Amino acid sequence: MTLTGAEIVVRCLQEEGVEYVFGYPGGAVLxxxxxxxxxxxxxxxxxxxxxxxxxxxxxxxxASDKVGVCLxxxxxxxxxxxxxxxxxxxxxxxxxxxxxxxxxHAIGLDAFQxxxxxxxxxxxxxxxxxxxxxxxxxISIKKAxxxxxxxxxxxxxxxxxxxxxxxxxxxxxxxxxxMRSYSPVRKGHAGQIKKAAQLLLEAKRPMIYTGGGVVLSxxxxxxxxxxRLLGFPCTSTLMGLGGYPATDPLFLxxxxxxxxxxxxxxxxxxxxxxxxxxxxxxxxxxxxxHFAQNPRKIIHVDIDPSSISKRVKVDVPIVxxxxxxxxxxxxxxxxxxxxxxPTALKAWWAQIELWRSKDCLRYDxxxxxxxxxxxxxxxxxxxxxxxxxxxxxxxxxxxxxQFYKFDKPKRWINSGGLGTMGFGxxxxxxxxxxxxxxxxxxxxxxxxxxxxLQELSTCKQYRLPIKIVNLNNKYMGMVRQWQEFxxxxxxxxxxxxALPDFVKLAEGYGHRGVLVDKxxxxxxxxxxxxxxxxxxxFMDFVTDPTENVYPMVPGGKGISEMILAExx
Amino acid sequence: MSDRHIISIxxxxxxxxxxxxxxLFSARAxxxxxxxxxxxxxxxxxRMTIVTTGSEDVIEQITKQLNKxxxxxxxxxxxxxxxxxxELMLIKVRAGAKEREDMKRMADIFRGRVIDVSDNTYTIxxxxxxxxxxxxxxxxxxxxxxxxxxxxxxGIGRGNRILRV
Ligand SMILES: Cc1ncc(C[n+]2csc(CCOP(=O)(O)OP(=O)(O)O)c2C)c(N)n1
Numbered sequence: 196m197t198l199t200g201a202e203i204v205v206r207c208l209q210e211e212g213v214e215y216v217f218g219y220p221g222g223a224v225l226x227x228x229x230x231x232x233x234x235x236x237x238x239x240x241x242x243x244x245x246x247x248x249x250x251x252x253x254x255x256x257x258a259s260d261k262v263g264v265c266l267x268x269x270x271x272x273x274x275x276x277x278x279x280x281x282x283x284x285x286x287x288x289x290x291x292x293x294x295x296x297x298x299x300h301a302i303g304l305d306a307f308q309x310x311x312x313x314x315x316x317x318x319x320x321x322x323x324x325x326x327x328x329x330x331x332x333x334i335s336i337k338k339a340x341x342x343x344x345x346x347x348x349x350x351x352x353x354x355x356x357x358x359x360x361x362x363x364x365x366x367x368x369x370x371x372x373x374m375r376s377y378s379p380v381r382k383g384h385a386g387q388i389k390k391a392a393q394l395l396l397e398a399k400r401p402m403i404y405t406g407g408g409v410v411l412s413x414x415x416x417x418x419x420x421x422x423r424l425l426g427f428p429c430t431s432t433l434m435g436l437g438g439y440p441a442t443d444p445l446f447l448x449x450x451x452x453x454x455x456x457x458x459x460x461x462x463x464x465x466x467x468x469x470x471x472x473x474x475x476x477x478x479x480x481x482x483x484x485h486f487a488q489n490p491r492k493i494i495h496v497d498i499d500p501s502s503i504s505k506r507v508k509v510d511v512p513i514v515x516x517x518x519x520x521x522x523x524x525x526x527x528x529x530x531x532x533x534x535x536x537p538t539a540l541k542a543w544w545a546q547i548e549l550w551r552s553k554d555c556l557r558y559d560x561x562x563x564x565x566x567x568x569x570x571x572x573x574x575x576x577x578x579x580x581x582x583x584x585x586x587x588x589x590x591x592x593x594x595x596x597q598f599y600k601f602d603k604p605k606r607w608i609n610s611g612g613l614g615t616m617g618f619g620x621x622x623x624x625x626x627x628x629x630x631x632x633x634x635x636x637x638x639x640x641x642x643x644x645x646x647x648l649q650e651l652s653t654c655k656q657y658r659l660p661i662k663i664v665n666l667n668n669k670y671m672g673m674v675r676q677w678q679e680f681x682x683x684x685x686x687x688x689x690x691x692x693a694l695p696d697f698v699k700l701a702e703g704y705g706h707r708g709v710l711v712d713k714x715x716x717x718x719x720x721x722x723x724x725x726x727x728x729x730x731x732x733f734m735d736f737v738t739d740p741t742e743n744v745y746p747m748v749p750g751g752k753g754i755s756e757m758i759l760a761e762x763x
Numbered sequence: 764m765s766d767r768h769i770i771s772i773x774x775x776x777x778x779x780x781x782x783x784x785x786x787l788f789s790a791r792a793x794x795x796x797x798x799x800x801x802x803x804x805x806x807x808x809x810r811m812t813i814v815t816t817g818s819e820d821v822i823e824q825i826t827k828q829l830n831k832x833x834x835x836x837x838x839x840x841x842x843x844x845x846x847x848x849x850e851l852m853l854i855k856v857r858a859g860a861k862e863r864e865d866m867k868r869m870a871d872i873f874r875g876r877v878i879d880v881s882d883n884t885y886t887i888x889x890x891x892x893x894x895x896x897x898x899x900x901x902x903x904x905x906x907x908x909x910x911x912x913x914x915x916x917x918g919i920g921r922g923n924r925i926l927r928v
Contacts, residue, residue: 500827
């Protein structure tokens with residue numbers, strides 16, 4: 196069957212079972228939009244800015260087991276999307292980005308709306324392909340989906356010149372792709388796994404540290420089985436939240452720069468550390484030299500060999516697909532004659548409970564001004580802990596991570612690696628479309644929300660009943676906190692003057708807006724909002740502008756060198 | 764401890780593969796001393812030789828990061844075992860009537876060949892490892908050197924050490 200390039204693009208998306216494409220039209224993609232118009236299998240979601248398209252596709256991926264797709268035009272369409280692509284890349288989110296390009300004969304001539312898309316995006320994609328011949332189009336799109344979701348996932352971009360979408364060729368969608376240069380491993384090395392099991396069984400002060408890899412690889416049930424089998428303490432990174440049930444007593448809370456006292460202390464003082472799908476990020480282990488001061492054996496399971504021994508030297512590297520490796524570990528531990536030393540483990544847990552009793556997330560519950568932590572606690576209660584929660588970047592993000600106890604994976608959707616303000620709202624759109632009927636909340640700040648605010652219009656068009664929890668402290672709170680701690684209280688450009696009236700703003704977009712300025716009104720406002728199943732409600736909470744996120748590991752310090760609330 | 768390593772890469776002969784690899788080195792602040800690339804006997808694949816310096820940890824990251832690139836088929840750190848390394852230099856020198864004799868003799872000593880002649884210049888071709896080429900340059904009267912061009916090192920394992928798919 197002979198098809199045009201534009202027809203091929205749409206057929207490929209249909210073959211891949213794509214339900215939604217998040218995009219924005221323009222000259223270079225007009226043929227593709229024309230084909231989208233002629234069919235109704237693939238639905239298009241028209242965002243208001245290409246950054247929103249990329250974040251929405253990304254959010255869609257994070258909250259489902261599908262690959263999010265976005266489609267943008269050449270030049271400014273691409274440059275606007277770059278922030279969203281880089282955000283997905285840093286968090287290893289599978290995503291396919293289709294970009295229009297000027298016609299092949301015009302490439303390199305500084306044509307109207309030409310940018311070197313492949314060049315600009317190269318460092319922030321897993322792979323990208325410029326399709327110069329319509330004959331290569333179908334296989335390139337097939338490869339894009341395959342690469343995006345296999346191995347360590349990531350965004351893959353296919354750049355399609357306009358004349359390629361107009362040209363025709365014989366179409367057949369390839370069943371599979373084989374690439375001699377790409378073959379991700381699955382099974383871990385049996386000998387290494389055996390060594391790991393042995394080390395864990397002999398541990399006196401064990402610790403399990405899990406990351407986004409657990410969530411991405413759907414390993415949560417196996418992780419829970421493994422942790423419970425051993426009765427070991429477990430912590431998780433910002434990206435890994437929900438990978439292990441937060442309400443389980445074996446869970447010590449999040450670790451890292453704003454991790455709990457018990458998680459960070461246990462991390463520093465353990466004698467055997469199992470890292471699963473995590474990468475010893477600078478926000479997680481702080482100063483690596485300080486971390487290395489305490490001797491411990493480290494086992495590291497990850498799909499990406501380059502994540503292993505990058506910042507921290509490990510003793511037992513295991514490259515493999517996390518669920519496969521966990522399954523092997525479970526079998527070995529079950530079959531082993533010995534159990535972890537019960538006396539040692541008891542003493543270790545006693546120590547951990549002592550750390551836990553510091554109650555490091557304590558805050559002033561009697562405050563007359565709304566405390567942001569209180570809003571998140573109430574949000575958790577009112578939603579029964581069962582919402583999909585997206586966030587932006589800043590203090591509100593950390594409070595959401597600390598106070599909303601995620602028991603399930605793929606419920607906590609945030610930009611951990613790139614830390615992109617503006618992510619929350621468009622990501623929530625993708626999450627809501629991937630989970631129609633589910634409760635979706637966007638926890639944000641008055642500064643972050645203004646970065647992709649225009650998407651309120653998209654929410655109206657597609658009737659997305661997202662609940663926006665705006666923790667309005669009138670400051671770029673996280674910036675203000677750093678300025679308070681490390682820059683002598685000089686609040687350089689972190690005050691958000693001339694804030695809009697968010698209630699009117701929401702109403703202007705056709706949504707409901709509410710202002711909440713008293714602690715007693717927090718819960719009723721939330722209850723009312725979540726009763727409105729079909730409406731987007733923008734809740735503007737006037738919160739304490741001076742509140743800080745604790746604990747905090749200052750940059751360059753060791754993970755156990757935390758600033759705690761009580762010390763101030 | 765920062766050592767010199769010579770890394771061989773088999774890579775799909777596709778547009779953009781070279782910039783992907785060069786980009787990786789600059790983005791991650793790895794050193795490149797030299798980089799050479801050309802298609803292999805199988806035209807669908809190119810062979811690249813990169814000379815770099817770095818600690819053991821850095822070199823480990825370099826090989827892992829290279830392997831991670833989708834178009835890279837194989838990566839070998841040749842310096843891990845016996846290998847041979849060669850570089851080609853073309854050097855244009857002043858060779859008027861007075862200097863001709865001397866210049867020719869010097870080229871002979873280094874097993875170079877004069878491959879182009881004009882009234883007052885010689886162009887000499889020389890291969891060897893980098894230090895030999897350096898030595899030749901040192902041995903010449905610096906004022907006589909008009910132009911040099913070097914390819915950067917190419918490397919291959921000794922004996923039965925073979926890099927192919
Ligand atoms: C696009 C972008 N620009 C700048 C920053 C740096 N930054 C990190 S947190 C923050 C302040 C966020 O303020 P707000 O959204 O009000 O949240 P709060 O910290 O007050 O909860 C800034 C500016 C960023 N993360 N992303």
